[in-house]
Amino acid sequence: MAGLDLGSTKTCAVIAEVVGDLPRLPLAKVLGVGLAKNAGVRRGMVRDIDETSRSIVAALRDAERMAGVKVGAVTCGIAGEHVSARTSTGVVAVSGDEVTAEDVARVNEVARAVSLGRDHELLHDIPQEYVVDQQRGISDPVGMTGTRLEVEMYLVTVQSTAAQNLRRSVERARYRPADLVLEPLAASYAVLTDDERELGVALVEVGGGSTGVAIFHEGKIRHLASIKFAGTHVTSDMMQGLGVTQADAERLKERHGVAYQPLVDASEMINLPSTPSQGARQASRELLSHIIHQRVDEIFQLAQREFERAGYGGGRLPAGVVLTGGTAHLPGMVELA
Incomplete structure (x- = not known):
């Protein structure tokens, strides 16, 4: 594969x-x-x-x-940013004395049968929980006795x-x-444990063009969001702040970048790439770290707002936050978070 x-x-x-x-x-x-x-x-x-x-x-x-x-x-x-998610419910009558796999397939189909909006297609349909005769919190209802079967399903759609x-x-x-x-869902299977997903954890994937946020609780995905700021915006800030090209800004970020400014020695200097007209140039590594710090801090604040919007702010994520993605490799990311 x-x-x-x-x-x-x-x-x-x-x-x-x-x-x-x-x-x-x-x-x-x-x-x-x-x-x-x-x-x-x-x-x-x-x-x-x-x-x-x-x-x-x-x-x-x-x-x-x-x-x-x-x-x-x-x-x-x-x-x-074109990815969106919503919760949908489905209800069917159980065909016999107990719930069968066919009943589960029918109720899942009912939950999926919603208007996805213009130019969107279904990417994932993830059952959150099943309800049998008002008994909630059921993950697999097959074999249970009941007359009414409900499902709460998380639908993830993307722009067609x-x-x-x-x-x-x-x-x-x-x-x-x-x-x-x-991608945040795939990353969760690689870096999150079952215990983290059960307790409550947020996955923040800081990529190049966007930052993905996924919140898990009680073993299920509960919230998805995309933040439009990420690693390329850090690079753009360095280009403007230091007067260097995009390629040079990327190299400086990889070699000398630190996301948490207090970790940098204020007296340390680095050589800046320059054109013949600019001449030899230097800048303090603290200035470089300051530029990165400000943008990454903004990304983390926007992620925190997503936690609160989903109802998981104020310490409601016992397993904390897991950082992933290319930009997450920058030194100082954990300290700043």
Whole structure:
């Protein structure tokens, strides 16, 4: 199996083999990985299909070379401001004395049968809980006695054009798009434990073009949001504040960037890239950290607002917050959060 993460700055590809105690405890054994620069995606939406396809080819070629296998189909991650979510309910009468798998399928279909809005398609339908004759909190109602079956379902939708352009980019790279998966949801399976999801935890994925927020409680996803600020905005702030190009700002961020200003020695200086007319230039590393600190702090404040909007502010997340995404690798992110 193969997976693709198409970000605003790079494309990541992974090829893995499913191992473990199947089907109870499947595990992924990573066989190969590949990275390639990508300038064809912005804020989760493909802006240049040819550039994105070239990036996909380069990343998967490296992953296939490392794994020693060729893949035909890939599962692609999708995220961005065009993603939306809502809760939907469904109710049916139980066909016999006890709930059957057919009854569950019927009530799920009723919950899915809602208007998704113009130019949107269903990405995920995730049952939150089932209710049998007003008995709540049921995860699997099959075999239970009752006459009325209800479901509360979390529906995740994406803009159809965004999904179609993503699929077209993969097809142009001569691969088959097997499925689309919401990236914060996929990341949660990689980095969150069952206990964290049960207690209450927030996943904040700080990427290049956008920041994804996903809140889990009682083992279920409860809230999804996308914040329009992320790593590329940090880079843009550095370009303006230091007078450097985008490529130089990225290099400075990777080599000297610190997200939490108090961690930096105020006397430390760094050499700035410059043009012949600018001459040799230096800046304090504290100034660089200050620029990063201000933008990342804003991102975290917006994430906190999402926690509060979802009803999980004020310490209602016992397992805390888990940071992921490329920008989360910056030193000082945990201290600032």
